Structures are given as C-alpha cells and as structure tokens.
Amino acid sequence: MKGRAFIQALFLVLFLVGSWFLLFMRLAKEEPIDPGEVPSPSVSQDEQVEPPVAEAPSPPQPDTPKQVQPTPPESWAAWIQHLESASSPEAMRTALKQLADSILSSPKEDALQAILEFLQSGADLKTGLGFQPGPENSLVGTASLRAFLLDLLHQLDPGLAAEWATDELSRLGTSLTPDVYAVHLRNYALGTTDPEEARIDFLNRRLEAALQDDQWTGNPSSAIAELLDVAVYTGETAFVPEFSNLMKIGDPQMLRRAAALAIERLVDKDPVVALTEILEQDTWPEGMEKARAGYFARMDPGLAGAPELLEEYLTSPKVSAGEARFFLLSFPNLNQSLSHNLLSSQISITGASTNQEIMKAALDLVRDWRSEPGMSRLEPTLTEVEEAINERLYGRVNP
Template identity: 30%
Template sequence: MKAFRIFIAIACIALAIGFGVSFFKHKSASSTPVDVNSTHKAKKDIASTYKAFTKTQTQGDAYIILIELENYLQSLDVETATKKIMDYLNQGDDIATGLPFMVSPDHTLDAAPTLRVYLLDQLNQINPDASAKYAKTIFETSKASDEWAIALKSYAADYDGHIEQDTYFTQQLKAFLNNDSWLANPSIGYLQAFDALVYRGGNTFVLNLCNLAIESNHPAIAYASRLAIDRLAQRDYTTTMQVLLDNPEELESVPKLRAFIFARGDVRDPKQKDIVEQYIFREDISNQELIAFGSVFPNLNRDISYNLLTQEEKVALESYADQDLASLQFVQALIKEPRARNDKEVFQTLNLAQERLEEIKESIERGQKQSAKRNTAKISSN
C-alpha cells in the first residue's frame, strides 16, 4: 500500500527539472523522520488537511499529512469520497504543500505541490469515471499546469478505445503544448505530462516536439521534447521516423540526437529496416551523424522513469541479443553492396557498426557457452 511507503525528496536533476529519470520515494534527509508505523492508521479530512498546511511544515510532516488524508478518503465509500473531493475542488480553494510533483510506479502521485493537485489524483484513484469527466472542467477553467497534467492522465486513462482518435483529447494536448506561460516556466507536472503525448502516440505532435527540442529557451522543455520523440520512436518507430524522413531539416542541428533515434530501428521488421536504409544513404546526413549512428546501432538503451500514463516495456535479454545479431547480418549484407562501397562515409559507418556488433556477438556466444556449462553441471549433480 502506498500509505506505508517512506519517502525522500527529489535530489536529482534532469528531473529536478522534472522529467526522464526515476523519482525516489523516501523522505528528505533534512526532514523530520517519518514514523509510518505510528501514522498509517491516522486519518485527516480535507478541512483539517487544509488547516495543517496553513502552518509551516517539514517535508516529513507534509508527507504524513497527505498519508492521513489518503487514509481518510480511502475509508469512505466511493460516492461519499467523490462528493467530498468534488465539493472542495469546486470551491476553488488551494494551498501549497511544500512537496514536489512525485509520480509512483503505479502512475499515481506520492506527493503533490498543492492540495488540489493531490485531490485530483485521489479522485482519479477512487472514481476514475468521475475524474475523467471532471478533467473537462480543468481544461475549461484551470490555469495550473500541474492540474492539467492530472486531467490529461485521468481523461486518457479512462478513455474506451484508441485515444489517438479522440479529437477532443488532441485539442487539449495542442492547448497544453502551446501555452507560452507554461513553456517559459515549466513545472515538474508540466514536464511529466509530456508522457500524455507519448501515450497518445501517432505522428500528430512529432514536428511540434522537434521544434521545441531545438527552439525552446528552457533546457527542461528541450530535454522533455527530445525524450518524448525518442520514446515515441521506441513505441512506434515506423510512424515516428517516417515524419523525420519526410522532413529532413528536422533535428538537423542536433545530429547525434537524430542519429541515436534513427538507430533504434529494428531491422527484423521490414518497414523499420527500409527506414534505416533510407536514412543511412541520405545525401544530407553528415559524416559526424553517420559515425554517431554507427557507434550505437542498434540503439537499445532505455530511460527508466515513473510515468503518468505509459508503462516501460520489459524486454527479455534474449530479444536484445536477437536484435543485435540481426543488425550484424543487416550490416554485413549492406556493406557488400556497391552503393555502400562507393560511398566512403557510409562504408566507414557500416564498418564501425560491424566491428562493434561482432564484439557483441562474441560476448553473446561466450555467455551462451557459460550458460550451457552451468546447465550441464546441474544435470550432472542431479
């Protein structure tokens, strides 16, 4: 149960700006120790919670207050809890908690910067249908990006069907992504909500994200945009990368980034294989970018993060090995073709990739032999 977790404040950075690495869920080293055992049964209603936050609280005490509020809400039946939360939200009152916007592995919030944001998330946990409907109220009336983050999550998670096809949701994402105030001073919740773009999928926002990745004056926005493009490519390489093929000027100023994303192609899939080939032989690709591609292809690196909507796919090591070996065969075949031999930079890139993948193949074979020996030893001992 989440109420039994011990928290620590965010100490990291890339996500101190809010996105792309795991949040740690323990108390701050500077806060008062949280005695979970003595508080896990305590309860505090919404009014008492609001009153508690009118006083200065240590971070540890603030966590306890939210745990007690959650205990109270979870003790009520769904209808009563929903009404109490909605009554508070409709009043328009709010108060800061002194805590960060902190996402847990199950997509819920372990902490929130304001009471309203925390209650919006509690509503989503207690009554998803009511939360999805109330999301429209947030879209129409709220100017708080953290509230929008929860609203986007609530609406999308409750949608019955392919969210990519929902025009209303797409319109809200456009409004979210074009809010100059939020872009200039992004909150952690705003940056976390880029996950809604990844969850929706498709190619609608790829060019918008490319523009923000390059043009944004805020490093956190640029980072979140680049990460979103990369994650879109991981989820649907063909759809995402076709946009970049059709718009060769996109990400031109960040050649390594573009190379790393194109290098995610899985050549076991014919469509992805075709895109990788088109990219390699494009005349506008610099030698620097080609070398960057060859140094990581196939790019199997993954960012670990707790997200509002998406779940990181678990991939077996055997699948990674299969992709590496398939990529080696692809490179070996391509390097023999005249078009590769007649292009010095492409030939150099393919050789670079081949050398690295041959080393990986040797490592895989050593691992397989060691595994076979262990299995033989086990059989003999039995």
C-alpha cells in the same frame, strides 16, 4: 445484711459511672465524618468503592502532526491550517498522507462529499512539492492540494473523476494549474467511457493546447514536461516535429529532456512511423544531430521496412558524415528507457526480437551496406562496426 447490700449498690453505681466516662472519652477522640465520604445511595452495601488513585505523569511524547477528520464543512479550515503549518517537504508529505488516509478510510459517500466540497469551493493550496508520477500511473507528488484531491477522486470513483476532467478541461483549459491539467488528463484517459477514437482525439487536442501556451512552454514545470507523455500514450507520432522543436539548445532544460524522452519512447512504440516523421522533417534542431542518430540506432533492423528506412537515413543529404558515423557506432542500440509516466506504460525495445536476433540482423545489414557503392564514404566505419558486432555476438572479430 443491709451493709452488704449497700456495698453492692455502691459498686454498681461506680461501674456505671466509669463506663459512661470511658465511652465519653472515646467519642471525644473520633473526628467528624466528612459528608463527601458518605456512600452514595446508588451504591449498594455489597459494592466496594475504591479510593481515587493519582495517575503517574505520562512520559514526554515526540511532537506529531495533529490528527483531524475531514467532516465538512468545518474540517477543511482545520486541514488547511494543518497543511500550512508543514515546515518542510517531508512534513508536507506526512500531512498529505494523513489527509489521504483520513479520507480514504471514511465511508465512500462521506469521502466523496468531502472531496467535492473542496473542489466546488474553487480553493487551492500550494504544497511546495513537484509533480511526480509513480508506478502504474499513480502520483507520488503534486504541487497543489486540488490536484492531490483529484487524484483521490480518481481512486474512489474513476467515472466521476473523468466527468470533472472533461468539464474543467473543456471550460477552463490552460487557465488551470499545470498539475491540475495533468491529473485531469490522466483521470479522463483512464476513467472515461468515450469511444477510443473520441478519447484519443480529446487527449491530443488538450496536449496541443498546452504546447501552444507560451507561458507554459516558456517557463515549464515538471507537470508541463510530463504532459508530453500524452502523445506516447495515444501513439500520436505527428507530435514528433513539435517535440523536436522543444529540444533546441537554449530552451528550458526540463522541457528539452522531456521532449527527447517522449520522442525516444514514440520510436520504441512505433519505430518505422516515428522515424519516418523525423527523416521527413525539413529541419532538425542544430546541435541535436547525435540525438537523431541515436533514435535511428534504436530500430530493430529485422522489422519490415527497417532496412530501407535506415539506408535512406544514411544516404540522406540531411545527415552529415559525422552523424552517420555516430549512428553506426551506436547501432544497434539496445538500451531500455525506464521511467514512471503519467499515462503510458513501459515500452519494450522495438519489436519482439531478442537482443541476439537484433544484433544478428544488424550484422547482416552492415555487411550488405559494405557492398553498396553508395555507402563507400562510410567504408572504414562499416568495417569497424562489423567487427564490433561480431565481437559482441561471438566474442571474437570473425565468427
């Protein structure tokens, strides 16, 4: 019995020693715990902490202009730097659009604050773009940042833009840049609450001041050329003689074309008055006789007073036989002028008559002229014109 008990005790001792040994070896193989892997006390036992996953590298993106926000005052330095970094006209247009989008998407008060902050600073920046009107008196391009922001001011608050225009045009006049001057005139005209007579007088006086500045007319920009549209907007035909003087051969081509277009549109707007101004001029620019003939050919002969005025033109000693023939071969001129302008809207051809009615009235007038002794010098041309109008109207020489 004692021997059996001894053997059982021995086996128990050996089992305990072996278990202790195996436990010791297992612990010896385990690596120490990194303190960084210990869950934070703020994480509950039920939460699972995902190991960090390395993000795949993003594909290369094309270079895009940096976006900035116009929060005054620090932002303008960033915007100026951004605009100055534009390396092409297209890049400048993109940067200006970003600026406009950023300002116009802000709350109105913040947007106005940002614009006024820049305007009050007196700063400016050349954009390298030309002055370009767009549809419905909008602006597609301006040569200066200041003019660009004045356009945005008009979009946000036309009345405030008109107040700025009144003040700066009155105080600074042509010391302003032409682009700013032009935008101010548009802003004033479309935003002021002044009575119509006062508004038109202010605009005409500002146009006259611009035309009297020799530096502006001697080296005109697209903005200066566009100023002539002010007269079309106000309907001031008294500017016709002054505009005709700008059409002299040898003068800047840009201003010559603008003056010719402005007179044409004044003729379309108020033909009898505008053509009377032309006919009463003591002199007409040498070499521009065909232009004068073209203006008279635009008149609707069905208008009251038109037949008499056209006959006075054809019999005037100021009009050579060559000019008279050019007029007759162009008569009636039904071509339409299409353009985007600073202020004026599209003007329909003279009068409310249809093209068919205008040609019938012209045919009757030409037939009357053929029977008048004073028109005998033009007889061969009158016959030619009668046949041409007949053909246009009826598809044959004699109806």
